[in-house]
Amino acid sequence: MPKPTAPWFHSLTESVYALGAAAREYRTADQAARxxxxxxxxxxxxxxxxxxxxVDRDYIRPHDDAVWKIGDLYSELGSRTKKQYENAALAYAYGTTAALVSVLKGERPPHIELGRVAGLYVLPPIPLPDLSEELGNWxxxxxxxxxxxQVVERECAGAVVNDLLSCGDLADYxxxxxxHASEVAAGLADSAYAYGEQAESALHFALIASNPNHTPKEGQ
Known part of the structure; x- marks a missing residue:
């Protein structure tokens, strides 16, 4: 007997939860690296x-040499885990929001859909939408x-920092x-993850409100 196909809203909530779980794993790795x-x-x-x-060189202090080299390795690891955590957290935020918007429109997306290039999720070019009106009953x-x-402000701060670093001229700033801009931008991953969690709760609300017979999975 063929295995019954899971309802679309089950696969959607599983997709959202899995993306959040990925962000949590990267967050743990980032904390461990730091x-x-x-x-x-x-x-x-x-x-x-x-x-x-x-031989054929000078003298070295082996402990100092080891400490500096290990520091370089951890610094590289920290940069990579930070980048992956931020990307996964933003994907969680944007992907869950896209699914939420679709459900609010009466659509039935079975999964979050995101682009992916070189191991990173491709994020939409527009800011997160304000859904306070659509979710007025929540x-x-x-x-x-x-x-x-918070996410929008931190993204803007990050854009400012990147623009200044790319031009290489900070004299006019x-x-x-x-x-301050760097400090604000540094909290982007955590803010995006917190938003993603809240958006996931909003998605469950929207699914139940659209059809009381829906029983989306809250957690794994």
Whole structure:
């Protein structure tokens, strides 16, 4: 007997949950990379005396050499995990929102649909939409709007930082302003993930409201 096909809303909620789970894994990896980097910080470690005479070269301090090289490895790992976490969190936010919008329009998307290039999700070129009007009957609609505003502000700050770094001329931009923009942009991944969680809850609400017989899966 053929296996029954799961209702479209089950596969959709599973798709959303899986994308959120991926973001959580990258978040854990990012935290672990930063912790590892902190433990090997040369400014925190006690110096270890002792040198080695390298044939046809000079002398090296092997402990210092190891600490700096490990620091470089952890720094590279941290950059990669940060990039992956931010991309997955934004994909969670944008993908869940796209699914939510479709459901609010009466459509039945079976999965989140996103582009993917070089291991990263391709994000829409437009900001997250404000759905406070469409979700007016949902008790957490204002919370979703507030989280959306945070994501938009952090994306804008990141765009400012990237533009300045790409042109290589910071003379016309105050260092304090640049620092502030960098600090705001640094919280983008966490804000996007928090928005994604709230949007996932909104999706469950929309599915139930559109058809009380729907029983979307809340968690795995």
């Amino acid at each position: 912790t590892a980097s902190w433990h090997i910080d040369p400014l925190r470690l006690l110096p270890v005396d002792g040198t080695v005479s390298v 008790r957490d609609s204002q919370g979703l709007s507030a989280l959306r505003q 105050g260092s304090a302003d640049m620092t």
